[in-house]
Amino acid sequence: MACRVLLAALLLTAGTAQAAMYRWVDSNGRVQYGDTLPPTYQQSGAAEMNKQGQIIKRTQSEAERKAEAARKAEEARVQQEQQKQAQSDRALTSTYTTEAEIDLARDRALEHHKLAINGAKIRSVAVDANLAELNERIAMIEKAGRKVGSGLQGQLDQATRESLELKRTILANEEAMQKVREKYAADKARFRELTGK
Template identity: 30%
Template sequence: MRNRFTPARSVPRSLMTVALLGLCLLATGWPERSDAQKQMYRWVDEQGEVQYTDQPPPAQLGQGHTRLNEVGVRTETIPPPPTEEELRQAREQERLQAEAARLIEQQKAADQALLQTYRTIDDLLLARRGRIAAIEAPIQAKRDAMRPEQEHLGKLHEEKAALERAGKAVPASLADSIAQSETHLRESYAFILEQTLKKGPVRQEFAQNAERYRMLKKLPAPTPSEMAGDPASNDPISCQGAEQCGQYWQRAMDYFRAHTNPKDEIAGPGLLLSWRKDEREDRRFALIWAQKSAADPVYLYFDLDCRERLTARPCSTEQDQRIRDGFRAAVTR
C-alpha cells in the first residue's frame, strides 16, 4: 500500500547552521551594550581635528563638549565651566539687579509717603514756605540783635574820624573797641551766612518732591508765582583760589559802593557796612567775606536789611529786591 505522506525535502546546510547559531545565542544570552558604548563624544583636538570617542579626553573635561548616542545623534551639550572673570561679572550683575530692585521698592515707599503726607500741591508748597520761614526766623532775630552793635560801631568810627581830622592819635583802647565790635559783627554775619546756606538743600528737596508729586498726580507744570517768595539769588556766592576770590571780592565791593553812600561806609577786614536812612525807613547794607579754614571755600554774602523807623518791622520794596537779585550777576559775570 502506498504511503500517504511524501518524504520531507532536505533542509540546506547553510540554513541549519544559522538556526543552530541562533539557538546557541539564545541559550548563552546576547551581550548588551554598556552605557559607555552607547554614548559618544565629539571634540576638537589641539590640531583642530574633530574627534569622536566614547570618553572625553582628560584635557577636554574642563571644557565644553557634545555628547552623542550610538548612532551619532547629539543628546546633550555640556558648556565649559565659567571663568573667574565670568563669575565676577555674574556676581556683579546679581548685585546690580538686587540694587535696582531695592531702589524700585524704596521709590515706591517714598511715593506712598509723599502722597500720604500732602493731600494737594498747595499743602506741599505751604510746607516748603514753613521750612524756609523756620530758617529765616533766627536770621531776623540775629539782625535785630546786631542793630545796637552796628550803632555802637558807627559811633566808634565817628570818634576815630574826629580824632584823625584834629590831627590827634587814636588811642589804643578806641582801636581795640573798634576791632572787638567788628569781630562781634563778623561772627553774627557768619551765623546769618550759615543759616542762609541751609535754604539751598530745602529748596532742592521740595523742588524734587513737587516735581514727583505732579508726575504722580498728573498735574500741570507749576506757575512762576507758586515758587516765588524766596529767590535763590540771595544766597551767598562761593569762590575758590586767590585769583577768583580776589576778582569776586573787588566786584562785590564795587557793587556795594554803587548802592551806598561812601561817606557812611565802615570798612574792616572782610567786612563793609553802610547805612541809608530817610524819614520812614532805615536800610543797612553789609558785605562779608567768610571762610572757616584754608581748605574751605570762600563765601561772599551781601545783606540788605530794611526796617520801618517807627515800628522796626521789616520792609522791602521792589527796588530792594532788584538790588539783592543783581548782586550775584554783577559778581559772577
C-alpha cells in the first residue's frame, strides 16, 4: 500500500515537473504568469518557460505571424527571380558564344518587322493615291451640286480604313523593332558580364 502511495506521489510530482509555465502581457501592459495560457493571448503572443524561468518556446502574435508570412513570401519571390535569372543566363551562354552571334540573331529578328513595314509603305502609296483620286471625284460631284453615290462613298470609306490600318501596322512594327533592339542590347550586356568578354 505504501508503495502505491509513493508511486502516485512520484507520478504527481513528475507531472508537475513537466507542467509548462507561461508569461504574457495583458491588455493593461502588465506581465502575467500562469500554468495555462488564456485563449485571448494565444493570438497576441506569449512565452512558455521551464521551472527555472527560462523561455523554452515562444508563440508569435498575429502581427508577428503576418510579418513572418510576408517575409517568407518576399524571400520566395526573390528566390524565384534568382532562379529565373540563372535559367536565363544558362540559356544565354549556351545559345551564343560571341557578341557577333547576338547581333546576328537581333538582325534576323528585325528582318520580319522590316519586311512588314516595307510592304505596308508600298501598299500605302497606292492606297493614298486612290484616296486622293476618290476625294477629287467627290469634290467635283459636290461642286456640280449632285449627290455622291453610295458606291463611291463606300469606296472612300474602305480606302480610309485601309490607310489607317496600314499606318497602324507600320507603327506597331516600329515599336516591336525598338523592343527587339532593347532585348538584344540587354542580352549583349548580360553576356559580357557572364563571360567577361
